[in-house]
Amino acid sequence: MKRKTETSELIFKIVAYFVLIVFALLCVYPLIYALSSAFSSTEAIDKSQVILWPVGIQGNAFMHVLTDNMFWINYSNTLFVTFFGTIWALGYSILGAYALSKKRLLGRHGWNFFLVFTMWFSAGIIPQWTNYMHTANIFQTIGISDLKWTVVLAMGMNATNIILLRNSFEGVPSEIEEAARIDGATEMQILTKVFLPMSKATIATVALFFGISRWNGYFWAAKVMDEQPYSWPIQVYIRDFLDENTAITSGGDADKMQAWKASYSYSAVSVVYAMVICAVIPILAIYPFIQKYFAKGVNMGGVKE
Secondary structure, three states, X not given: OOOOOXXXXXXXXXXXXXXXXXXXXXXHHHHHHHHHHHOOOHHHHHOOOOOOOOOOOOOHHHHHHHOOHHHHHHHHHHHHHHHXXXXXXXXXXXXXXXXXXXXXOOOHHHHHHXXXXXXXXXXXXXXXXXXXXHHHHHHXXXXXXXXXHHHHHHOOOOHHHHXXXXXXXXXXXXXXXXXXXXXXXXXXXXXXXXXXXXXXXXXXXXXXXXXXXXXXXXXXXXXXXXXXXXXXXXXXXXXXHHHHOHHHHHOXXXXXXXXXXHHOOXXXXXXXXXXXXXXXXXXXXXXXXXXXXXXXXXXXXXXOO
């Protein structure tokens, strides 16, 4: 028999759905506004007429981005950093988490404490910057002049993700591991044939975390690769474009505005929004395929029985 919904429960559901819908709209609106501004005319943007839908539709801003060779060079740099950075960070995070999940590890509690300690306290920006620059200098001495590798190798540590993987590995039944050992499996075979397949949800979630952090990484990439524009990821290029055209986008320099309008029939603001839309497309395309692992992965790795 169907249970009758109580009035208080019905009110709670209505309020909860209303809040969720409002929150979802607040999350989606910036993307819609950016897309609309990218397709809107210069006059509409200058007069702040764009609210939800494009005004004076034109596609010149996207054509500017599509024909900007530097944009796509930096875009490929972002793909490089994201792909190799995620593989590198995920690889040694899995190895570290696997070791920390074993009770037979000598000094296990101490190593786990040091890992968690880095989440409570950090050395600060200046020591971290010094560490990265020393790493870059080491790479240059061995013949690696491309600073993208500094971003890939030196910025892969994340204690939270290692803890998620460690907790997930600890949830694997010890009987399965013992059965694999009886069958003659090596340590690496146990990791790859037992633990990884049984922790796919957590691994996919952590890979998503690493991938998004690499794709959105700006600050340290800008500081480390300041002198190598051809090695910049796309976020640094967009920020540099904003810095160079702040006077244009804000209307603070009349001469620069006139020079831009004389060269282009569209707004610099539209170009910025078009770049932002192009930059988020890969994440929007990949996320739906990983979303099914997200909640399950966080629950498995974040809760320890």
